[in-house]
Structure formats: C-alpha cells, structure tokens
Amino acid sequence: MSTDSMEGANAKTHPEIEVTEIAAEQALSLLDSEGLDATEAGLRLFVQQGGCAGLSYGMRFDDSPDDDDTIYNHHDLRVFVDPASLKYIEGSILDYESGLQAEGFHVENPNVVSECGCGESFRT
Template sequence: MSTDTAPDADATPKIEVTPDAADEALGLLESEELDTGVAGLRLFVQQGGCAGLSYGMRFDEEPEEDDTVYEHHGLRVFVDPASMNYIEGSVVDYEDGLQGAGFHVENPNVVSECGCGESFRT
C-alpha cells in the first residue's frame, strides 16, 4: 500500500479533496461509527452509464493492500490502481444546491460526459 499524505511542494497530488467534501465525508464516517484514523472514502471507477464509465464511492474500514491512500483535511481516500488510471488529477467536492446535495468529482481526464452527467469517457 502506498501512502501520499504529504506530497512534495513541486508534485501535484493525484487526488484532492475540498474541505467541504472532507467535512461531509468525515461526518458520515462518524455516523457509521467507523474509525476515521483507519477507515476512509473509497473512490473508484466502474463500467456503466451511457458514456461507458461512472464513479463509485463507498466507505471502507481500511485500505486494500494495493491501494494508494491520500489524506486531505483529516479524510483518508483509498484508490485502487485500475481506477487511478482514469481519475488521476481529480478533485472531490461536495455540493449542496437547488438540485440536491452530493459529492462531485472534477476529473481533468474526461473527454465527454453523458447528458445527465452520471457517466463519462476518457
């Protein structure tokens, strides 16, 4: 398992999390009675949707052996190697607006998204 908690000043973190997203996820982890020092948010990519790929998120009690682990604003984020190929450089944010609240991934690798915004292609 590799850990990327303090990247070099010259290096850009491969996955970032905004303070709002970290606060929301930490609150949810705590409500599930998970240890935020070990547990974290798993961010992954799966086949599906009209554009071919979609994001998935869930809470895991601990990272898998081959995960890259990031820590931003106290939140641990787990990413498997296959998903990293699609989401490297992404930013996870939390939005609370008129059309509902939820996590959003801003992915610089996306070349097109479906009309509903639920799936993408790189």
C-alpha cells in the same frame, strides 16, 4: 504543516487526487455516523463500467485500504483508490455541492473527454 498527503506504493507515480475541505467534512461526518474510525477507515473512490458514456464513479466507506491502494489524506479524510481506477481519475478533485436541484459529492476529473447528459457517467 499541511494535513494533505499521499502514501502507498503508487504515491510518487500518479498526480494527486485532491479533496475540498467541505467534501472532507461531509465524508468525515458520514464516517462518524457509521461508527467508523477515521484514522483507519476511509472513503473508497473508484471507477466502474456503466452509464450511457461507459464509465461511472463509485464511492463507499471501507474499514481499511487494500494492500495495493494509493491512499490520499486531505483534511483528515483518508481516500483509497485502487490501481485500476487511478488511471481514470488521477488529478481529480472531489468536491461536495449543495444546491436547489442536487446535493452530494462531485468529481472534477481533468481526464474526461465527454460526459453523458445527466453527468452521471463519463469517457476518458
């Protein structure tokens, strides 16, 4: 049985947001180091105004989802997305990259039409 699922009010109306196994492992490790319970808490993925292309991604840990969040569960990691952000990032993949120049979470977003030169902001 798959451990990947989606729940919440918007569960059937939006394309899945996926999380790679390595991204889930990294996030769960960070959740644990913060003393948060992964069965209730989760990673909030959101979009905010900012950056040279107009929009940027944000992430933080939340103790629990908001009532109107769509909740994704991949590899035991709960991901919370608010309705306003969902329209910009539906169908995206959250990954974790480790390399010589950078290490961290990366969103592969099929809705992006352009990104700034540094890759920190985008436009849909």
